[in-house]
Amino acid sequence: LMCILGDLCSLTVPVEGMTCDSCVQTIESQIGREPGIIHIKVSLEHKNATVIYDQGLHSLQSLADAIEDMGFEADMAN
């Protein structure tokens, strides 16, 4: 977790269950619309999502929950 400019944090979340580019686009558009999400980049190859968000509106847990609500697994194990 790396916070820049006070409230803006960058975080990479592991995401299991993606098989093609349409999953990537769906996650990027769905999570991207969430309030407080400044930027999101999902990598099918690395099976993760890098998110820049406002820590006043989102947290590691709420991001993981949003991904889980979509039916993907944000395995927080590591």
Add this chain to the structure above:
Amino acid sequence: MATHVFFVDMTCEGCSGAVARVLKKLDVKFDIDLPNKKVLIESDKDKDVFLEALKKTGKTVTYINSK
């Protein structure tokens, strides 16, 4: 026990897998027809419960009917 039928714009295995995972959390019997982009859910609950859950997947979802 009603069967609610939805159109869900799934395009690949990953998408249908995501829908399956969401429905498993709701503990209902369901069937996913990927080629026809249909999801059938057997439950007495109101269809809106499933409409909301399916919409969270970020896919286009439309309610078709209940049998």
